[in-house]
Amino acid sequence: MNPVTELWRSLIEALVALGDVSRFLLRLILATPRALLRFELIVRQIFNSGALSLVIIMLSGLFVGMVLGLQGFQLLQRFGSEEALGVAAAIGLVKELSPVITALLFAGRAGTALASEIGLMRATDQLSAMEMMAVDPIERVVVPRFLGGVIAMPLLAAIFSVIGVYGAQLVGVQIMHVDSGSFWSQMRAGVDFRDVNEGLVKSCIFGVACSLIAVYQGYYAIPTAEGVGRATTRTVVSSAVMVLFLDYLLTSAFL
Amino acid sequence: MRKSNTLNLGTGAFVLLGFAALAFLTTQITSRGLHFGSAPHYDVTAKFDNIGDLKVGAPVSMAGVEVGRVSHIELDLKEYKAVVLLRINSRYNQIPTDSDASIYTQGLLGGKFIGLTAGGADTYLKDKSEIDFTQSAFVLENLIGQLLANFAKGSSSSNSSGSSATDAPATTEKHK
Numbered sequence: 140m141n142p143v144t145e146l147w148r149s150l151i152e153a154l155v156a157l158g159d160v161s162r163f164l165l166r167l168i169l170a171t172p173r174a175l176l177r178f179e180l181i182v183r184q185i186f187n188s189g190a191l192s193l194v195i196i197m198l199s200g201l202f203v204g205m206v207l208g209l210q211g212f213q214l215l216q217r218f219g220s221e222e223a224l225g226v227a228a229a230i231g232l233v234k235e236l237s238p239v240i241t242a243l244l245f246a247g248r249a250g251t252a253l254a255s256e257i258g259l260m261r262a263t264d265q266l267s268a269m270e271m272m273a274v275d276p277i278e279r280v281v282v283p284r285f286l287g288g289v290i291a292m293p294l295l296a297a298i299f300s301v302i303g304v305y306g307a308q309l310v311g312v313q314i315m316h317v318d319s320g321s322f323w324s325q326m327r328a329g330v331d332f333r334d335v336n337e338g339l340v341k342s343c344i345f346g347v348a349c350s351l352i353a354v355y356q357g358y359y360a361i362p363t364a365e366g367v368g369r370a371t372t373r374t375v376v377s378s379a380v381m382v383l384f385l386d387y388l389l390t391s392a393f394l
Numbered sequence: 395m396r397k398s399n400t401l402n403l404g405t406g407a408f409v410l411l412g413f414a415a416l417a418f419l420t421t422q423i424t425s426r427g428l429h430f431g432s433a434p435h436y437d438v439t440a441k442f443d444n445i446g447d448l449k450v451g452a453p454v455s456m457a458g459v460e461v462g463r464v465s466h467i468e469l470d471l472k473e474y475k476a477v478v479l480l481r482i483n484s485r486y487n488q489i490p491t492d493s494d495a496s497i498y499t500q501g502l503l504g505g506k507f508i509g510l511t512a513g514g515a516d517t518y519l520k521d522k523s524e525i526d527f528t529q530s531a532f533v534l535e536n537l538i539g540q541l542l543a544n545f546a547k548g549s550s551s552s553n554s555s556g557s558s559a560t561d562a563p564a565t566t567e568k569h570k
Contacts, residue, residue, distance in 0.1 A: 179398070182401070182402060182405050183401060183405075185405050185408065185409065186401050186404050186405040186408070189405070189408050189409075189412075190404045190405055190407070190408035193408060193411075229423050233419060233423070290409075291408075291412075293412070293416075294408070294409060294411070294412025294413070294415070294416070295412065297412055297413075297415035297416040297419055298411060298412055298415040300415065300419055301415040301418050301419060304423065326423055327422075327423065327424065328453070330423050330424045331424055331451065332420060332424045334424070335416075335419045335420050335423070335424055338419075339416070
């Protein structure tokens with residue numbers, strides 16, 4: 140086949156997928172008010188994708204912060220401004236690292252669980268059974284999971300930031316003996332409310348993107364063992380690419 | 395019911411932790427969150443010939459102690475000067491009206507801030523009063539230009555390059 144037509148076809152396919160995902164998002168949003176009436180389902184999903192991701196988020200945050208502390212110290216020492224470590228680590232974490240890494244970890248930890256769970260429901264005909272009982276599976280199964288992810292993500296990112304700053308403080312102040320007072324005061328002087336806001340907006344958007352991709356892949360998974368496996372893989376891959384792409388867009392929008 | 399309660403407890407704890415983290419980020423890490431417009435203050439204007447890269451939110455300090463922040467910057471199109479609005483904490487309400495406001499740089503490469511030096515007047519700055527004595531930002535490019543101009547003048551006074559360089563440093567001289 141001619142490479143030009145092949146490229147054209149894959150482009151069309153990508154557009155079709157994008158349109159399909161957008162329509163799915165619209166369906167989810169339309170079903171949200173009715174799903175909110177059964178709030179305990181959403182609470183359960185916040186628990187599943189938020190509270191259960193807490194350990195991995197906190198551990199990663201600690202190590203990312205500690206690495207930032209080490210690397211930042213090495214770099215800043217050359218310019219004799221080690222005290223700027225606090226502001227460097229805090230800005231890096233709050234604006235960039237915590238939304239992105241949280242989203243990537245979320246895709247791996249919670250996104251895959253969502254996709255395979257919904258995919259297995261599809262494969263074992265549970266979704267069809269719901270439809271038979273006149274229960275809308277979108278409203279009952281998909282929306283609570285989607286909303287749970289959307290609510291959990293910014294909270295996870297905020298926790299990541301705080302633990303990360305603590306990790307940077309641990310390395311910078313306790314090990315490298317940067318002055319504690321100037322570490323914190325430079326951080327307070329250098330980090331603006333807007334920076335925190337930027338991180339928050341980013342993580343909210345990543346939350347929508349990651350949860351949407353996960354539930355979409357699960358809902359439209361081919362109802363076989365192989366299909367569910369592939370849906371899970373695709374969830375991680377497209378979430379990661381989407382998060383990094385969106386991160387670039389958002390960063391340039393906020394600049 | 396039992397299962398559901400532990401679930402709610404776990405979720406509640408997670409959400410609480412998340413919001414606590416957010417609160418920590420906004421209040422402890424940033425400078426703005428702590429005093430969210432609540433502290434009583436008064437506004438004073440100051441006109442500068444050149445403010446360099448002074449930004450809104452830069453600290454205003456007196457004898458090294460932070461007394462307020464820059465709240466607004468705009469250009470006065472009549473005098474072509476920068477009008478800087480200083481928001482000063484009401485605790486510091488005894489700053490003499492003839493005080494001097496200068497723009498300094500924090501450290502070698504740090505941001506700009508405004509330093510006030512007390513004058514000797516018996517009247518104090520009030521809301522909407524203006525600081526008359528100002529000194530512009532120290533702009534590195536102008537200083538280098540001046541240095542080069544002096545250098546060119548010193549090395550060859552008859553050279554024609556001296557005339558083009560002499561008009562460069564006009565902005566750095568102290569006004570009042």
